[in-house]
Amino acid sequence: MIRARVRVVLAGAGHAHLGVLKHAGALRAAGVEPILVAPPTFHYSGLATAVLSGALPPGRALLDVAALAARFGVPHLPAEVRAVDRGARRLHLSDGRDLAYDAVSFNIGSITDAGSDLPGEGETWPVKPLSGLAGLRARLDDHLADGVSPSILVAGGGPTGFEVAAALAGRVERAGLSPRVLILGRSAPDWAPDQALERLSAVLQRRGILQVSGEATSRRPGEVLLSDGRALPCDLLVLATGLRAPGVIADLGLPLSEDARLAVGPTLQSTGDPRVFAVGDCAVITGSPRPPAGVFGVRAAPILARNLAALGTGAPLATYAPQSRWLSILDLGDGTGLALRGRFWSLGRGALMLKRRLDLGFVDGLRAASGEVLED
Structure with missing residues (x-):
């Protein structure tokens, strides 16, 4: 009834x-x-770091929400x-x-927890909302266009922090420069099996992505200050310290x-x-x-x-x-990925190939549903 x-x-x-x-x-x-x-556009999270690293063009991670709503006869207010x-x-x-x-x-x-922002001067880029990553990519490209590999500090030692750090390093590598990236965490990471984290850390270290323990308290131009008095080099500060x-x-x-x-x-x-x-x-x-x-x-x-x-x-x-238990795959920005499911893990090109197939399949399925003509 x-x-x-x-x-x-x-x-x-x-x-x-x-x-x-x-x-x-x-x-x-x-x-x-x-x-x-x-909003009229959906930023798909599964491909956000691929766009950030330059592996995929920006439009690949965007969906036309208005077109999809119209296709199914749903009124849409942007x-x-x-x-x-x-x-x-x-x-x-x-x-x-x-x-x-x-x-x-x-x-x-x-969105990124506003409480994780730092007082002081300097550029700060939260990882969420995802629409803001376009600005981060553009600012990084400004440095790279001048032939400079900026000091990048990613505050947050969770999987998001690691993935964003790897993506930014990938962007620098694609410009023919050596990354200078720090991942700042309050404690040692524990979000994956120990062996997976050890292997990941070794791979990232060879690419110029290092891990530092500590708590950031303030900023000044070119540096982030920690609670223990240390100062870390930082031209671009990325906040991945928590979501709400x-x-x-x-x-x-x-x-x-x-x-x-x-x-x-x-x-x-x-x-x-x-x-x-x-x-x-x-x-x-x-x-x-x-x-x-x-x-x-x-x-x-x-x-x-x-x-x-x-x-x-x-x-x-x-x-x-x-x-x-669920499958999550980190895009490491260099053509490889880290796949995690419970205590099982795999690091390599196969993991990223699976991620691309799943993510592009999801996005392209919605594009097809909206009536968009997909190119081969």
């Missing part, structure tokens, strides 16, 4: 919502009216949700408009996880408001925490689409249980 039409606003065009767009016909048949509120009045069920958008909703789903990714959900999530007044993401249940609804759904980096399933990774948004998309349709039919909601 279909009830009165239900307006569902899809806030953001992340992995999950891109998948939900494909189910737009089923949603409308269930009495649900989907509306997409998102804006962002800035505030939510849950009592009145209204969204306040970045273009000044207000939009009423019966339910809202957030798939808006993550965009501010609109914290402002909802709903329960959050310890890392400031929206707490949701297995049905992908907020634990404090069943009319608010969230997936991807901006949310975490209570009792099943997972790191920010696109694979979870992709896997959640069919469940989210089914549950949004259930708002129109009254059908029981489905539950999503994220897998306990």
